[in-house]
Amino acid sequence: MGPTRAQFIQYAPAALALASTTVGPWSALIAAAAGAGAWAINASAPALRSLIACGITATGSGIAAHQVLASGMDPLYALGLAVPAGAAALAHHRNTTGELAALPTTPAMAPVGQTSQAQLITAWWAEFISGPTQTEGRKLIQPGANLAHLDLDAGDDHVSFTGIITLPQGQQVRVKAADIASVYQIPVSQVDMGDPKHHAPNALPVTVHLKKPSAAPQIAAGTPTTPEQLWAAHVAIPEGAMPGTTLTLTRYDGPLDWEGIATRDRKAIGTVNIQDLAGNLDLETIQIALAPIDKPSQMGVRVMKEHALMHGTMLSAVVDELAMDARGYIRLGTYIDARPALVPLAQPGSGARHLYLVGGSRSGKSGILEQVLLSAHRSRIGVILASPQAGTIAGASLAAYCGDGLDEAMGALRLAYALMLDREARYRSPAFPFTDPLILAVIDEAHMLLSVSSPYHAEAKAIVEQLTRRSLKRGIGVVLATQTPLAEDLGNSTVIRSQLLIGGGAVFLRCAKGQGSLVGANAVEGAEGIDLSRIPSSWPGQYAKVADRDMSGLATESAAGPEDGTFGLGYLLTPGSQAVQFRSLHLDVPPASLAGGQPPVTVEDCDAWRHQEAITRTPMVDQRGKNLIGSLADLLTAAQQGPTARPQQSAQTHPASPTGPSDGQELIKPRILELLRDESIPMTAETIARKLGTSAKHIKPRLSELKKRDEVTNENGLWRAAA
Structure with missing residues (x-):
């Protein structure tokens, strides 16, 4: 197939110059220069048409001049023939004086900041979209669709123009974004046209980005950046x-x-x-x-590349800071930003505070407990220590009572519960400060008492639940330590952990793999996303030293330094805050040597303390884990009967009857409370007596006692459990 129209316009001057070489060198030279110039500047169609006309005129003049000279005629005639050629050149100069350089084929090559850019945009629009045009055979996109209100925005990294495609009244704009993109040789995505629904049919705004600024580089994962x-x-x-x-x-x-x-x-x-x-x-x-x-x-x-707490803080250097301050806080360690990590053991005017401690083997849990014992001793706080795993707490001698071993630890729990009942009997409307000392019930390895596999599971669970619920306002706090945050370690009791977290602080240290997650069923508010098993047992680089047999920094003659392991590294959570990384103080000497040789802080002289030996051997629940002894009088009665007289034995030995044993033997008040709570409906004293298989004369006095303690309410002779 032959050359296209555009190719003919572009190459015609050169072809004409080549053809004229046989008739005249000067005319050939003129035509060749015209074609080369058109080729070099990529001239527009009007310029090419002018050049072709100029080339034809010059060629004809050249041929005529050549013939005149060849025939021997007067050279002046040949010189006169140059006049038409000069006129053609002047006409071409006049035609191309206002002509602009062609619009670049790519936006990136667009001349930025030139005033002629708007004229060139308009020329291209008229040439290919709206007309009028003199190019033969060209089909315009929509004749008459002129570009009005042209506004050019040109910068160092962008060129764009906006305008309104306008047509006479009654016509509709049919120019598409793809049409405009093909004219200006840009992607369709760089053409934005208004919605015809929101504009007149004959006036549609358009924005064309001839050159868009390069997008900001995306940050790739793993690429080093700020x-x-x-x-x-x-x-x-x-x-x-x-x-x-x-x-x-x-x-x-x-x-x-x-x-x-x-x-x-x-x-x-x-x-x-x-x-x-x-x-x-x-x-x-x-x-x-x-x-x-x-x-x-x-x-x-x-x-951190190297952890800020790697070298720890020695306890012996800050002994004076261990005592409780006026707000009831003690220093437990150091936060990641070097501030002291404080936890409350008491709140002046309101009672004691709890502490929940989680940490696996070799995590530093025992060290924190020893530090708590030392702080309590220096703050004149009495301690009841329950340590089911015998011989693990170096500061056990600082406790007023120490239950060392599984059975003895259960006895310590019973004693703490008895002290709470004693204070409830003596402080019906507590007024602070107490004349009696604050008490901490410290329970180490609590899972050995609370887990379902423990022989004391039911009793320990019932006692700890009551202690965490009721003991704070009586000046008794609970410090409970387990190896994992799992519910199984707390006897599957949601009450214990929720009360511990509400009533004080929490310390989370390293746990075994798969047992340290604080999400899901073990979710703790303020500690979202923390997995304690991800805390390494040693600092980064220590594993490599051992594997490479590198003994530098692992001298066997010197005492182990804090940087040799992550003991005491974890998270500290106080109520209503975010868990923050901290590390407990490093204990480099036995806590007893820091106690100043003073004897343990003793508990006040009271009935529960005087009968401590009998109380620690007296079970407080039946075999089903129900009917926990609810008053000091009932507890002392059970203790006087001997350690083998379990509450459920009296019910088995003496069947319930109107003439049955006294309420002290049957422990009727816990049964009354259990009945009212289970039934959840008001009952008369006679109905309660009938359901419990006893007489109303035994029930009514106990109901009156329970009402004084605000555990039941009476409305028109109908009794119900207090909310």
Whole structure:
């Protein structure tokens, strides 16, 4: 097939020049120059038409001049023939004086900032879209669809124009985005046209991006970049750990050693899933520490290559700080930002506080318990210690009563419960401060007493539930330590853990693999995403030293330093806050040597303390784990009957009858409470007596006693359990 129209227009001057070489060198030279010029500047169609006309005129003049000279005529005639050629050249110059350079084929080559750009845009629009045009055989996209109100926006990295496609009244715009893109040789995505539904049919706005600014480079996962960029790309996104936040660095010593503040505009950040945050930043959870600050909309963040708490804090250097302050707090360790880590043991004017401690073997749990015993001793707080695993607590001599071993530990629990009942009997309307000392009931390895496999499961569970619920306002706090946060370690009791967390602080240390998750069924508010099994048993690099037989830093003659293991490293949680990384104080000497040679803090002289030997041997529930002794009088009665007289034996020996044994032998008050709570409907005293198989004369006095203790209510002779 032959050349296209465009090819003919472009190559005609050169072809004409080539053909004219046989008739005249000057005319050939003129035509060749015209074709070469058109080729070089990629001239538009009007310019090519002008050049062709100029080339034809010049060629004809050249042929005529050549013939004149060849025939021997006067050379002046040949010179006169140059006049038409010059006129043609002047006409071509006039035709192309206002002509612009061609629009670049790609937006990136567009001349930026030239005023002629708008004229060139309009020329292309008229040439290919709207007309009028003199190009033969061209089909316009929509004749008459002119581009009005042209506005050009040109910068160093972008070129775009806007306008309105206008047609006479009664016509409709049919120009499409693909048509405009084909004319200006750009992607269709760079053409934005208005919605015809929202504009007149004959006027449609259009925006064309001839050159778009290069998009900001996307942050690829694993590519080294600044912490702010990593934060914006992975943490602050909607599915990130802290959506909508921005990071401001306060210290930067490398990509794995920096500190900053995360801020959310006018919104509280709340709790943060530490595991999600570590995943966003492609780090281990131990390398990240969060530190809540005063503003709810801000959170301190720290990323560590070498852990800030690796070298620990020695206990012997801060003995004076161990005593409880005026607010009831003791120092338990050091936070990741070097601030003292404080936990409450008491709240002046309100009673005691609980402490929940979780940590596996060799995690530093015993060291924290020893430190708590020492702090209690220096704060003049009495301690009842229950240690089912004998000989594990070095500071046991600081306790007023120590149950060392499984049976003795159960006895210590009974004594703590008896002291609570005693104080309830003596302080019906407690007024603080107590004249009696504060007491801590410390339960180490609590799972040995509370788990279902324990022979004391039912009794220990019932006692600990009551202690965690009722003891704080009587000045008795519970310090409970287990090896895992699993519900099984607490006898599958949600009451115990919830009351411990509400009533004080919590310490979470390293646990065995698969047993340290604080999510799912073991969720703890404020500790979302923490997996205690991810805390390593030794610092990074220690494994390599052992594997390579590298003994540097592992001298056998010197005492083990804190950096030789992660003992005491974990998270500290106080009510209403975020769990924060901390490390307990390093105990380099026995706690008894720091006690100053003073004897243990004793418990007040009371009935429960005076009968401690009988009480520690007296079971307080029946074989079903029900009917926990509810008053000191009932407890002392059971204790006087001897350690083998279980409450359920009297019911088996003496069948229930109107003439049965006294209520002290039957322990009728717990049965009354259990009945009223189970039935959940009001009953008369006679109905209660009939259901319990006894007489009303035994029931009515006990109901009156329970009413004085606000455990039951009476409305028009109908009794029900208090809410």
